[in-house]
Amino acid sequence: MADKSELVTVRMKVNGVQHEGRCEPRKLLVDFLREDLGLTGTHVGCEHGICGACTILLDGEAARSCIMLAVQADGAELQTIEGLAQNGKLHPLQQAFHEHHGLQCGFCTPGMLMTALDFLRVKPDPSEADIREGISAVLCRCTGYQGIINAVKAAAPILRRG
Amino acid sequence: MKPPKFDYHAPKAVDEALALLARYDGEAKILAGGQSLMPLLNFRLSRPAALIDLNRIPALAYIKEADGSVRFGAMTRQRTIEFSPVVAKRLPLLTEATRWVGHLPIRTRGTIGGSIAHADPSAEYPAVLTALDGEVIARGPKGERVLKPREFFQTYLTTSLAADEILTEVRLPAMSGVAGYAFEEFARRHGDFAIIGIAAVVVRDGSRCSMARLATAGAGPVPVRLRAAEEILEREGFGDDAIARAAAKAQDLVQPDADIHASSDYRRHLTGVLTGRAIKRAMAKAGR
Numbered sequence: 001m002a003d004k005s006e007l008v009t010v011r012m013k014v015n016g017v018q019h020e021g022r023c024e025p026r027k028l029l030v031d032f033l034r035e036d037l038g039l040t041g042t043h044v045g046c047e048h049g050i051c052g053a054c055t056i057l058l059d060g061e062a063a064r065s066c067i068m069l070a071v072q073a074d075g076a077e078l079q080t081i082e083g084l085a086q087n088g089k090l091h092p093l094q095q096a097f098h099e100h101h102g103l104q105c106g107f108c109t110p111g112m113l114m115t116a117l118d119f120l121r122v123k124p125d126p127s128e129a130d131i132r133e134g135i136s137a138v139l140c141r142c143t144g145y146q147g148i149i150n151a152v153k154a155a156a157p158i159l160r161r162g
Numbered sequence: 163m164k165p166p167k168f169d170y171h172a173p174k175a176v177d178e179a180l181a182l183l184a185r186y187d188g189e190a191k192i193l194a195g196g197q198s199l200m201p202l203l204n205f206r207l208s209r210p211a212a213l214i215d216l217n218r219i220p221a222l223a224y225i226k227e228a229d230g231s232v233r234f235g236a237m238t239r240q241r242t243i244e245f246s247p248v249v250a251k252r253l254p255l256l257t258e259a260t261r262w263v264g265h266l267p268i269r270t271r272g273t274i275g276g277s278i279a280h281a282d283p284s285a286e287y288p289a290v291l292t293a294l295d296g297e298v299i300a301r302g303p304k305g306e307r308v309l310k311p312r313e314f315f316q317t318y319l320t321t322s323l324a325a326d327e328i329l330t331e332v333r334l335p336a337m338s339g340v341a342g343y344a345f346e347e348f349a350r351r352h353g354d355f356a357i358i359g360i361a362a363v364v365v366r367d368g369s370r371c372s373m374a375r376l377a378t379a380g381a382g383p384v385p386v387r388l389r390a391a392e393e394i395l396e397r398e399g400f401g402d403d404a405i406a407r408a409a410a411k412a413q414d415l416v417q418p419d420a421d422i423h424a425s426s427d428y429r430r431h432l433t434g435v436l437t438g439r440a441i442k443r444a445m446a447k448a449g450r
Contacts, residue, residue, distance in 0.1 A: 004167040025170030025213075028204075047163040048201035055267050061241065062267040067200035071170060072217055115267060122266065136352055137265030 002071075010074045014039060015083030025071050030054040032070035033080060041081035041110050045139075052138030055111035056080050062118035062137075081110035084117075092158040093117060093151075102151035104142035112138045116152050124160045128153065165203035169212035175219060179328060180303060182214050188325040190214050194237060194276030197268050222275070222330060225249065231296075234332045236275020244269060252336040255294065255343040255363055259286040262345060265353045278314075279329045281321045284355040284380035286345065288315060292385040293361035293377035296334040302327035315384035338373075341365050342448025346440040347379070348432055350423070356380045357424045358432040360412075362440035364395065366448040371395040376408075376440070381416035381433050388412045391437060400445050409438035 002008045007022040014037060021036040028047075033039045033056070042065060045053030049067035056065045057079035084091035090098065093113055103109045112135065119134035120126070126134065131152045132145075140148060169190075173179040183190055189211035193199055202208040216222055222237035225248055232252050234243070243249050244260040263269055263277070263286050277287040278298060291298070292311040300307045300323050307327070314321050323329060337343065347359035359379030365372045374395040376388040391411040398404035413434035420426045 002170045004169055008170070024167070026165040026167055026203075028164065031164070048204050049197060049268065050201075052265075052267065058270065061270040063270045064197075064267055066204070067196055068271065069170075069196075069200075069215075071172075072196075072215065119266060133352055134266070137267050 008071050008074075010070050012073050012075065013077045015079055021070075023070055025069060027070045028066055029056075029068045029070045029073050030065035032073075033065060033078075036070075039080055039082055043107055043110055045107070045111070050139070051108070051111075052115060053108050053111040055114045055138065057114055057118060060118075062115050079114070081113060084113065093120075093155045096151040096155035096158070097148070100151035100154055101147035102143065103147075108138055108140045112140065112148060116148075116155070120152070120156055120159050124156065126152075126156060163204045165200075166206050166209045168203075168210055170215065171212060172215040172218040176222065176301060176328065176330060179214050179216060179219065180301065180326065182212070183328065184303060184326050186212050186214075192216060192279070192328060194279070195239065195272040196276075197264065197272040198276070198280045198282065216328075227252065227336070231333050231335045234274045234334070236279075236329050236331060237273050238275070240264075240269035240272040240274065240277070241266065243274060253294070253334055255337060255345060255361060256290055256334065258343065259290045259345040259359075259361060262286050262347050262349075262352075262356070262359065268353075274332050275329045278332060279321060279323060281315055281319050281384075282355065283315075283318060283383055283385060284357070284359070286347070286356065286359055286361075286379055288385045289359055289361045289377045289379035290345070291332065291334070292387050293363060293375045294334045294337070295375070295387075296332060298329050299331035299333070300324070300327040301330045306330075311385065312387075317383040337363060338365055340449030341373075342444040342446065344440040344443035344447070346436040346443070348436060358418075358429055358436055360433070360436040360440040362437070362444040364400075364441065364444045364448055366400060366445060369401065370399045371445075374408075374441075376412065376437060378412075378416060378433060381418045381429055383419070386416055388415050388437065390415055395441065400441075405438055405441050405445075408441060409434045412437035 011020045043053040045051035054066040191210035193213045193215040222235040224235040347356045356379045363375040374392040378386045391408040394408040418429035
């Protein structure tokens with residue numbers, strides 16, 4: 001399909017907007033989002049699928065964009081942190097993180113929010129233990145997690161009501 | 163930390179993928195869910211001439227019941243398995259084990275075929291395949307081979323798949339509706355690879371045990387079926403003494419290597435402890 005230095009065309013819908021770019025097949029999805037589409041809200045952390053900072057929603061499900069190739073997302077629908085707030089109004093999950101001190105430096109926050117969003121769809125009424133397990137997919141080095149757990153707990157009933 | 167250059171192919175059918183594999187003559191890697199291979203590429207620990215991406219082959223993703231077993235297309239996602247009602251009913255051990263595989267965002271992409279073909283001995287699916295004595299289907303230019311776990315897993319990250327073969331299907335015999343089961347695991351943090359994991363399935367007949375299946379993750383270069391421990395339960399039943407003896411036997415049956423995460427002795431100790439816990443929990447769930 002594509003030899004080493006040949007460029008491939010990649011088309012994807014990100015936050016409802018259709019994008020197209022050309023890149024090498026080895027380009028990671030997270031780098032494509034940041035460098036080719038200018039969507040720098042998704043962060044590059046460990047680059048080997050451990051820290052969760054680069055988590056996005058791929059066709060509605062959380063996935064790590066540093067261990068996926070951009071060409072693999074050709075034809076997919078993505079949601080990134082940039083798509084959460086609507087018309088300048090924070091998403092209820094973002095609002096909960098704001099109110100409950102769910103972030104300090106903010107580096108893990110995009111991945112934490114996308115992970116929590118997927119988690120709350122799968123488990124709309126989670127126990128605290130469920131939340132701890134759910135967010136263990138993302139590493140945070142500032143908050144000690146308690147604020148994040150409180151934020152997810154507070155957001156759950158709001159998201160359940162829709 | 164970016165992958166080295168490679169040719170990229172995304173065939174639409176298995177035959178096309180096999181032709182590509184043959185063409186690269188051992189220099190190509192199969193890309194399934196990518197949750198292990200992509201990190202290896204990012205670190206440049208693997209430098210294949212080409213990637214053959216199976217993600218565009220829809221015919222490789224399915225869950226089908228047939229002849230008392232459940233067949234999984236190799237590209238069936240772990241997330242699909244986790245939430246599959248068929249799996250929950252026929253293979254509840256697999257449902258439980260799946261929750262130990264990485265984290266939800268990993269399971270979104272990770273596949274059953276990829277996990278088994280990668281053959282990390284501390285992974286959960288190879289242990290489940292071993293406990294249930296399932297089969298994998300390897301397809302190559304000369305047709306299909308059916309492989310049992312003992313033939314398939316050779317050593318760390320090494321299987322008996324030939325360079326021109328692709329793992330296309332995993333078959334697991336459906337569990338008896340009255341079987342009890344448990345997947346016990348210890349890792350530093352939930353979602354990390356197991357230091358030790360134990361898969362257990364038991365069928366009880368009052369206080370007697372009519373069938374026991376026990377297998378390990380993380381206790382050696384390949385998953386270990388703990389047959390001599392199973393026999394203790396099948397002979398002596400589910401009394402506390404029998405369970406303690408089975409757990410002690412499990413500990414004797416494994417020869418784990420030491421690594422950065424745990425010493426060999428510690429892994430052996432955990433094998434005994436977790437086997438005991440797995441048997442007790444499985445027994446409590448078993449009908450009759």
